[in-house]
Amino acid sequence: MPSTTPALPDLSQLRAALAMHRYARDAVHVAHADLRGYDWLVASSKGVFAVNDDGFATVLFGWYFGICRHGDWLYLFENCGHRLRERPRGRLVRLTLRDGRLSDPVVIARGLDCHCHQIAVIDGLLHVVDTANQAILRYDLDGRPVDVLHPFDAAPYHHINAIAQIDGRIGVMLHNGRHEPPMTSQIVWFDPDWRPIERQTLPDTGCHDIVADDHGRLWYAASMSGELVASDGQRIPISSELMTRGIAFGPQRIIVGLSIFGPRERRDALRGMVALCDRQFQRIANIELPGAPAVIISLR
Numbered sequence: 001m002p003s004t005t006p007a008l009p010d011l012s013q014l015r016a017a018l019a020m021h022r023y024a025r026d027a028v029h030v031a032h033a034d035l036r037g038y039d040w041l042v043a044s045s046k047g048v049f050a051v052n053d054d055g056f057a058t059v060l061f062g063w064y065f066g067i068c069r070h071g072d073w074l075y076l077f078e079n080c081g082h083r084l085r086e087r088p089r090g091r092l093v094r095l096t097l098r099d100g101r102l103s104d105p106v107v108i109a110r111g112l113d114c115h116c117h118q119i120a121v122i123d124g125l126l127h128v129v130d131t132a133n134q135a136i137l138r139y140d141l142d143g144r145p146v147d148v149l150h151p152f153d154a155a156p157y158h159h160i161n162a163i164a165q166i167d168g169r170i171g172v173m174l175h176n177g178r179h180e181p182p183m184t185s186q187i188v189w190f191d192p193d194w195r196p197i198e199r200q201t202l203p204d205t206g207c208h209d210i211v212a213d214d215h216g217r218l219w220y221a222a223s224m225s226g227e228l229v230a231s232d233g234q235r236i237p238i239s240s241e242l243m244t245r246g247i248a249f250g251p252q253r254i255i256v257g258l259s260i261f262g263p264r265e266r267r268d269a270l271r272g273m274v275a276l277c278d279r280q281f282q283r284i285a286n287i288e289l290p291g292a293p294a295v296i297i298s299l300r
Contacts, residue, residue, distance in 0.1 A: 012082075015046070016082045019062060019078075019081070019089075020080060020081070022062065023081075023091065023110070026110075028060070028093055028095070028105035028106070028107065029060060029061040029062065030060055030095075030102060031047070031057075031059060031061055032050065032057045032058060033102040034100065034102075035050050035059070035097070035100050036100035036101070037100075038050035038057065038299060039052050039053075039299055040248060040250070040255050040274070041059065041067060041296070041297050041299060042056075042246065042257065042274060042289065042295075043067040043076065043293070043294045043296070044064065044272060044289060044291030044294055045291045046063070046290045047059070047060050047061045047064065047290070047291060048062075048067065049289055049291075050299075051255070051274055053253075053276060053284065053285060056289060062078045062079075062080070063079045064077065064295075065078075065079060065117050065294050065295065066116065066118045066128065066294075066295060067297055068119050069297055072096055072097055072098045073095070073097070074095045074096075075093070075119055075121070076092070076095075076119075077090060077091075077092055077093075077112070077117075077118075077128060078090070078091050078092075079114045079116075083114075088111050088113045089111075090110075090112030090113055090114045090115075091107050091109060091110040091111075091112060092108050092109040092110075092112070092119075092126070092143055093105060093106070094106055094143070108139070108143025109145070112128065113130055113132045114132075115130075116128050116129060116132075117160070117161040117162065117294075118161065118162045118163050119163075120163050120165065121141070122163075122165045122170060123165075124140075124141070125138045125139065125140060126138065126139040126141060127163055129160055129162065129163050129172070131159060134150065134152050134157065134158060134160060135148050135149060136163070151172065151188070152174075156179050158174040158175065158176055158179065159174070159175035159176065159178055160173065160174055160175070161175050162210050162220075164211065164212070166212045167212075168191075169191065169197065170189070170190045171187050171188070171189050171218075172187070172188050172210075173186075173207060173208065173210055173220065175206055176205070176206075177206040182205070184201060184202055184204060184205050185206065185207035186201050186202060187200040187220070202220065202229075204220075204224070204225060204227075205224055206223045206224040207220050207221060207222055208221045208246070209221045209246065209295075211247045211248070213230075217230045217231050217234075218230065218231040219247055220247075221243075221244040221257075222235070223243040223244050224243060226238050226240055226241070226244055226258075227244060228244060228256060238258065242258040242259060242272075243261045244258060245259060245293060245294060246274075246293040246296040249298065250300050251300055252278070252279065253277065253279070254276075254277045254278070254279060254281060255274050255275070255296055256275045256277070256296075257272060257273075257294070257296055258273050258274065258293070259272035259273075259292030259293060260272075260292070271288065271289065271292065272288075272293050273286050273287060273288045273293075274296070
């Protein structure tokens with residue numbers, strides 16, 4: 001006889017239902033608040049993870065793209081709508097991070113497009129990269145909207161995905177992976193008033209991240225070749241099979257996110273890992289994670 005046991009939803013459907021439940025109630029699910037002994041925070045499609053040389057702990061459940069620290073505050077962008085574009089369910093979350101412990105989680109803004117990416121505090125304002133709409137959303141530090149910047153024309157679509165302020169300039173990464181005809185990635189530099197200064201064409205496609213090391217060199221993830229590339233042309237191979245995305249420099253370690261390049265509709269189900277290296281990029285450890293890394297920050 002056929003089984004009468006009801007079919008269980010797949011894990012992606014379950015995660016999506018839990019995310020919409022949290023969104024409706026302005027709830028933030030903190031799984032592990034004690035970050036003492038951990039060196040990094042990794043935002044991913046399956047949560048935020050605290051990482052050290054020995055392993056990881058799940059800190060927050062959810063699908064997180066952006067993460068940044070500003071003083072004692074930790075800011076995150078969470079996609080609570082997953083692939084549902086018709087009803088924006090992106091939101092900004094803030095937690096206090098003091099003495100190695102997380103507390104006071106609060107949702108400070110909601111109703112954002114689900115496909116926002118990196119966030120950064122620049123000149124006292126929280127900047128959110130609204131990838132789908134090629135815009136930069138600006139909020140005060142309590143989540144009140146300030147304005148919306150449109151630094152690029154509506155077409156072609158550049159899939160902007162990273163933002164950073166370095167030496168007084170603001171850089172935005174143009175992934176250009178969906179550009180027709182195909183283009184390599186670019187970094188566009190702006191002055192503090194968002195006037196364009198320079199458009200830097202990169203030799204790689206599908207790039208992520210704009211990060212400065214403590215020697216002043218800029219780095220980006222040449223994701224499709226599995227490398228890191230510096231502004232002086234140095235190329236560091238990390239993986240011949242996995243894409244690089246997420247870079248952070250610490251006092252003694254460099255950490256790089258690695259993940260499979262999978263179909264977009266199933267990327268929330270993909271696993272990933274981080275590669276821990278010494279300051280000469282010699283591999284120390286690979287730590288597998290339940291989700292694919294998007295952004296990594298140092299806790300040191």
